[in-house]
Each structure stands twice: as structure tokens, then as C-alpha cells.
Amino acid sequence: MKAGAFGLLFIFSSIHDNPVHAQRMQQQAPKPVDPVVERIVKEAKENSELELLAFELLDVVGPRLVGTPGMTKANEWAVKTFERWGIPAKNQQFGEWHGWERGISHIDMTHPRTKSISGTQLAWSPTTKGKAIEGEVIALPEFQDSLAFRKWLPQVKGKYVMVSMPQPTGRPDWNWKEYATPESYARMQKVKDSINVAWGRRIRATGLAPNSIPSVLEDAGAVGILSSYWSGEFGANKIFGARSHKAPSLDISLEDYGILYRLAEKGYAPRIKVETSSKHVGNVPSFNTIAEIKGSEFPNEYVILSAHLDSWEGGSGATDNGTGTIAMMEVARVLKQVLPNPKRTILIGLWGSEEQGLNGSRAFVLDNPEVIEKTQAVFNLDNGTGRVANINGSGFVHAYDFMGRWLEAVPREITKDIQTQFPGSPGGGGSDHASFVAAGVPGFMLSSLSWGYFNNTWHTNLDTYDKLVFDDLLSNVILTAVLTYKASEEPTLVNREKRVLPAGRDGRGSDWPAIRQPRRSGVGY
CATH class of the missing domain: 3.40.630.10 (Zn peptidases)
Incomplete structure (x- = not known):
């Protein structure tokens, strides 16, 4: 008998003579496959x-x-x-x-230089009906209060109005962390926080909720609403629904929105030409x-x-x-x-x-x-x-x-x-x-x-x-x-018993979520 065979026989004998070991080995055996x-x-x-x-x-x-x-x-x-x-x-x-129905959309800067702008209509956006509409681009300025905002409104007539906060950087946080010095990273975080606070103050001064501003601007004669909802990653913007009803709403890439914003803020009066052919079909x-x-x-x-x-x-x-x-x-x-x-x-x-x-x-x-x-x-x-x-x-x-x-x-x-x-x-x-x-x-x-x-x-x-x-x-x-x-x-339907939910911050027990009615008709959001 070869040594390997003898060793194998010894293992089998040991398992047979040791019921605890045998039981453990049996428990570790792979389960049968269905x-x-x-x-x-x-x-x-x-x-x-x-x-x-x-x-x-x-x-x-x-x-x-x-x-x-x-x-x-x-x-x-x-x-x-x-x-x-x-x-x-x-x-x-x-x-x-x-x-x-979406249709095409073209957005081009025509002044102070010619440039194709990266952007798209928001969902359910109004249309230019296939016509190219050119106009100056202006930024939503700072206001002392809602009265000042109302006095300013006539200036939007015939213009495209930017309603999103400009981003101080197009680099995600992870990219800054990887390459910036600790001092530079901290400085950029401070700049971002400061701009966020200032923009929030600018919006509140209008006396309107952010989602209400586009309709007020179009009622005052704005020919388009420009926004830029950056996701925080290279090249990615969130694209949701329009809040306007007459003037087209367009989401612009972070990069191009930044160009337009800086030109407007520094007095270069940028102009864009927009053509869309979307349709509202009832x-x-x-x-x-x-x-x-x-x-x-x-x-x-x-x-x-x-x-x-x-x-x-x-x-x-x-x-x-x-x-x-x-x-x-x-x-x-x-x-x-x-x-x-x-x-x-x-x-x-x-x-x-x-x-x-x-x-x-x-x-x-x-x-x-x-x-x-x-x-x-x-x-x-x-x-x-x-x-x-x-x-x-x-x-x-x-x-x-x-x-x-x-x-x-x-x-x-x-x-x-x-x-x-x-x-x-x-x-x-x-x-x-x-x-x-x-x-x-x-x-x-x-x-x-x-x-x-x-x-x-x-x-x-x-x-x-x-x-x-x-x-x-x-x-x-x-x-x-x-x-x-x-x-x-499964032989029978499973037991649907619900747990008792833990108490909320007020000390009261939480309720199981209620059945909610769906929206069976709607426009936009």
C-alpha cells in the first residue's frame, strides 16, 4: 500500500471513530444544489x-x-x-x-465672439417655434429687497436671464483633494461656502422661491431662462423640468455658463442665439x-x-x-x-x-x-x-x-x-x-x-x-x-406582520407609511 493511500485510510478511520469530528465535517459539506x-x-x-x-x-x-x-x-x-x-x-x-416632444435645440454665443454653447432644453420647456431668437445675456443681480427686484424687472425684456449660482471651480472635490495643497483646498472650500451663502441671500432678496423666479422673469419680457445645475462631477449636469410657461428654459454646461456669467458681470454684454422646435401636444x-x-x-x-x-x-x-x-x-x-x-x-x-x-x-x-x-x-x-x-x-x-x-x-x-x-x-x-x-x-x-x-x-x-x-x-x-x-x-403566503416602529424625536411612536394617491394628470413636476 502506498503512503498516500495509507494516509487517506487513516483520515477516514479517524472521522469514523470521532463522531464529533464527523458531525463537524458533515456540517461543512456543501449544500445540495437545486x-x-x-x-x-x-x-x-x-x-x-x-x-x-x-x-x-x-x-x-x-x-x-x-x-x-x-x-x-x-x-x-x-x-x-x-x-x-x-x-x-x-x-x-x-x-x-x-x-x-423635444425637437432640436441650438444655442450659440454671437458676441463678443462666436461659440457653440453646450446646453439643452429642460423637460416640458416652451419653444421658440423653430425661430432663432437672439438676445443679450444678463445675470440676476444683487438686490437690497423685493422692491428693488421689482424695480429692476423691466430690464429683462428681450434678454436671456441667468438664474443659477456661478461655480468657482469645475473640478470635483475629490480632484481638489488629490492634487491641491491643504491650504489651496481649504481656500477653495471657503470660496465655495461664501458664494453659496451670498447667492442664497441674493435669491431671498427677490421675495420669491427659486422655482417661482422663471415665471416672473418671462412675464416681465425675458426671452429665455438660463440655468446650470452642476452635479459636482466632471461634465455632469442634472436635467429636470422647466419652470417657465412662455420663454424657453435651458440648462447650460458649467463651463459655458461660467463663460457667459463672467462676460456679463464684467460688462461685455454677451449675446446668444437660441433655436428650439419642441412641441406641446396636449x-x-x-x-x-x-x-x-x-x-x-x-x-x-x-x-x-x-x-x-x-x-x-x-x-x-x-x-x-x-x-x-x-x-x-x-x-x-x-x-x-x-x-x-x-x-x-x-x-x-x-x-x-x-x-x-x-x-x-x-x-x-x-x-x-x-x-x-x-x-x-x-x-x-x-x-x-x-x-x-x-x-x-x-x-x-x-x-x-x-x-x-x-x-x-x-x-x-x-x-x-x-x-x-x-x-x-x-x-x-x-x-x-x-x-x-x-x-x-x-x-x-x-x-x-x-x-x-x-x-x-x-x-x-x-x-x-x-x-x-x-x-x-x-x-x-x-x-x-x-x-x-x-x-x-413557497407552500403558503408569508406572514405580513409589521414591526412596531421606534419612537421619533418627539417620543411618540412612528406610524407605518400611508397609502398615497398618485397624480393621475399633470404638467411638469
């Missing part, structure tokens, strides 16, 4: 359509602002894609919104796209895959929330292949008008009480391209038990870095799972790693296809598909 989970992983990895879905949604359809043709195209594309996979789908109207319907894989044993009980389909218009809505949309659609495709007859119905909700206040999901909760009553769980994806890093129990006492069982079935390589908080606390309304949690449904936000989300891509002009991390999205597809499979196969 064949359905194996097929989910295989299908997700070998036949992924994530890149195709991303291309079609982000590059072909593009941004999906509520009330625009882009949102309509997205609803139609989603239904056709589900049907291509053999999954029935439909667009469910929940309201209407003021319709708007009220248009708002939809949720709903798809389902019908349950075989409990067809009237549900597991819901949740993501919002709408976006802002700065980029193409890639990480907010194209990633959540394509991941949940891919989960549905994988499960249709691997688990075509789940015990419970798997419902996919791609919500509309989330960006204006969770309107689509809130409407679904109110319009479908029979679904809400029998929903096992809601899994929601909505904060960027990263792999899921945190799961909160949303305040449900028994979330640790059932979510723990379901997570245990997910491959360890997917869950090893996920942090969990049970029972956690109910969300206040940051994303669509909160609409369901308010109704007492166990809804879980599958929170992702940042990848610089809030400054780089969240509601910015840089939220585009090239920021996607497909390896992380694939991980999220496998995680969500396994959770959905286990939730759908």
Missing part, C-alpha cells in the same frame, strides 16, 4: 439578452419622459419584447400627462406595462418584479432606471425558459411616472386590490448599474425567516457580499417598492453598489449606455430570478 437554480444560472449566463435589451431601450428608444413619444415607444417596445418571449403583456392606463395617456407568467397552482397569488420604465431626459435613462427595467425583463425571460409553470403568478410591473412621485405603482396598488391582497413579495430594482449590495426587510417582522430561506438558495458567489437588515424599516417613498409596503405587502428594494451613481449618472446628461456594468447586472438577474422562484414555490 436543479432549478442550476438551470437559472446556466440560462442567465449562456443566453443573456441584457446587452440587446440595453441597446434597444437606451440607444433606439432613448429617454422616456412621461408625456413624450419616447415613453410611448418604450411601453410599446416592452410589450413586443415580452410577447417575443411568449409572455403575455399589456399597457395599463393609469392617468394622463401633459404631452411634450394631454396624452400614461401607462404601466404589465406582463405575467401565469401560476399553475395558485394563479391568483403573485410575486411581483418591479422597476420603473420612465426616466428624465438628460441622457438616455440608463442607470435610472434602464438597468432595473432590463434586469427585470431578463429575469422574466429566464424564468419563462426554466420555470414556465410556477406555482404562483409572476407579474412584471414596469411603472410609469415614477420620477414625478411613484405615480404608476401607486395607481397600480389602488386599482388592483385583488392582486395586492394576494401578493407574496415584491422585488424592486432602481438605483444604478451595480450588483445588489444591501437588502432591507422593510419592517416586516418575519422577513428574516422567509427572505433568509430564499437567499440561502442563491449561489454563494452572488450573495457573499450582500448586507441584510432585518426586520429593517419601511421606505418612505424613494422608489416603487414603497407603494406596496404602504399597502402592507412585503416589498424589498434590492439596493445596488453606487458606481458614482448620485453625482455621475442620477438624472444627469451622462446617464447613458456606456455607464452600464453588465457583469453586475447579470449577478442581479440571477439573484432576483432565484428569489422569485423560491417565493413563487
Whole structure:
């Protein structure tokens, strides 16, 4: 007998003679692999359509602002894609919104030199109706009080008015920290703080809220409103909605806004020429796209895959929330292949008008009480391209038990870095799972790693296809598909008992979030 064989025999004998050691070895043995989970992983990895879905949604359809043709195209594309996979789908109207179509926008400085200006219309902005309107650019000056502001107003007639604070630097804080001397960094922080305070004082002196200033300026004859909402990162501006109703509202890049501001402040009377061709098209319907894989044993009980389909218009809505949309659609495709007859119905909700206040999901909760009553769980994806890093129990006492069982079935390589908080606390309304949690449904936000989300891509002009991390999205597809499979196969509906929430600062107990009414019609914000 060879020495290696003898040693192996000795190990086996030792284990056999030592029941405690044998029991420990048995406990450390790998868990048996569920064949359905194996097929989910295989299908997700070998036949992924994530890149195709991303291309079609982000590059072909593009941004999906509520009330625009882009949102309509997205609803139609989603239904056709589900049907291509053999999954029935439909667009469910929940309201209407003021319709708007972007069209082109050109912004050029014509004096004191010629320069193309980097900028875009804000959402729902009024238009120049295809005409090029030239005018001087002026900055909102300092005022002693609101009376002085009112006396100044006639000077805006025929002019473009800058209403945002000028930035003293276009370099993010992290760039200053990396390269500046400590003294230089401290000095820049002091300058930024000083400008912030002074600008706040300038706005307050008008006697108006910041959001009210554009409409007052246009009523006084301003031909356009210029703003610059810098995100704090190189090249990234937040792009939201217009607050004007007659004059176009334009967001200008930090760099070009700074040029215009300095020229105006130093008496060079810069001029720009603006041409836009956007259209206001009256009220248009708002939809949720709903798809389902019908349950075989409990067809009237549900597991819901949740993501919002709408976006802002700065980029193409890639990480907010194209990633959540394509991941949940891919989960549905994988499960249709691997688990075509789940015990419970798997419902996919791609919500509309989330960006204006969770309107689509809130409407679904109110319009479908029979679904809400029998929903096992809601899994929601909505904060960027990263792999899921945190799961909160949303305040449900028994979330640790059932979510723990379901997570245990997910491959360890997917869950090893996920942090969990049970029972956690109910969300206040940051994303669509909160609409369901308010109704007492166990809804879980599958929170992702940042990848610089809030400054780089969240509601910015840089939220585009090239920021996607497909390896992380694939991980999220496998995680969500396994959770959905286990939730759908659970013998009974889970216990929905809610925790008693801790007392607030006033010493009183906190209330569970209330169901809120959606906005079923609207303009802009």
C-alpha cells in the first residue's frame, strides 16, 4: 500500500471513530444544489439578452419622459419584447400627462465672439417655434429687497436671464483633494461656502422661491431662462423640468455658463442665439406595462418584479432606471425558459411616472386590490448599474425567516457580499417598492453598489449606455430570478406582520407609511 493511500485510510478511520469530528465535517459539506437554480444560472449566463435589451431601450428608444413619444415607444417596445418571449403583456392606463416632444435645440454665443454653447432644453420647456431668437445675456443681480427686484424687472425684456449660482471651480472635490495643497483646498472650500451663502441671500432678496423666479422673469419680457445645475462631477449636469410657461428654459454646461456669467458681470454684454422646435401636444395617456407568467397552482397569488420604465431626459435613462427595467425583463425571460409553470403568478410591473412621485405603482396598488391582497413579495430594482449590495426587510417582522430561506438558495458567489437588515424599516417613498409596503405587502428594494451613481449618472446628461456594468447586472438577474422562484414555490403566503416602529424625536411612536394617491394628470413636476 502506498503512503498516500495509507494516509487517506487513516483520515477516514479517524472521522469514523470521532463522531464529533464527523458531525463537524458533515456540517461543512456543501449544500445540495437545486436543479432549478442550476438551470437559472446556466440560462442567465449562456443566453443573456441584457446587452440587446440595453441597446434597444437606451440607444433606439432613448429617454422616456412621461408625456413624450419616447415613453410611448418604450411601453410599446416592452410589450413586443415580452410577447417575443411568449409572455403575455399589456399597457395599463393609469392617468394622463401633459404631452411634450423635444425637437432640436441650438444655442450659440454671437458676441463678443462666436461659440457653440453646450446646453439643452429642460423637460416640458416652451419653444421658440423653430425661430432663432437672439438676445443679450444678463445675470440676476444683487438686490437690497423685493422692491428693488421689482424695480429692476423691466430690464429683462428681450434678454436671456441667468438664474443659477456661478461655480468657482469645475473640478470635483475629490480632484481638489488629490492634487491641491491643504491650504489651496481649504481656500477653495471657503470660496465655495461664501458664494453659496451670498447667492442664497441674493435669491431671498427677490421675495420669491427659486422655482417661482422663471415665471416672473418671462412675464416681465425675458426671452429665455438660463440655468446650470452642476452635479459636482466632471461634465455632469442634472436635467429636470422647466419652470417657465412662455420663454424657453435651458440648462447650460458649467463651463459655458461660467463663460457667459463672467462676460456679463464684467460688462461685455454677451449675446446668444437660441433655436428650439419642441412641441406641446396636449394631454396624452400614461401607462404601466404589465406582463405575467401565469401560476399553475395558485394563479391568483403573485410575486411581483418591479422597476420603473420612465426616466428624465438628460441622457438616455440608463442607470435610472434602464438597468432595473432590463434586469427585470431578463429575469422574466429566464424564468419563462426554466420555470414556465410556477406555482404562483409572476407579474412584471414596469411603472410609469415614477420620477414625478411613484405615480404608476401607486395607481397600480389602488386599482388592483385583488392582486395586492394576494401578493407574496415584491422585488424592486432602481438605483444604478451595480450588483445588489444591501437588502432591507422593510419592517416586516418575519422577513428574516422567509427572505433568509430564499437567499440561502442563491449561489454563494452572488450573495457573499450582500448586507441584510432585518426586520429593517419601511421606505418612505424613494422608489416603487414603497407603494406596496404602504399597502402592507412585503416589498424589498434590492439596493445596488453606487458606481458614482448620485453625482455621475442620477438624472444627469451622462446617464447613458456606456455607464452600464453588465457583469453586475447579470449577478442581479440571477439573484432576483432565484428569489422569485423560491417565493413563487413557497407552500403558503408569508406572514405580513409589521414591526412596531421606534419612537421619533418627539417620543411618540412612528406610524407605518400611508397609502398615497398618485397624480393621475399633470404638467411638469
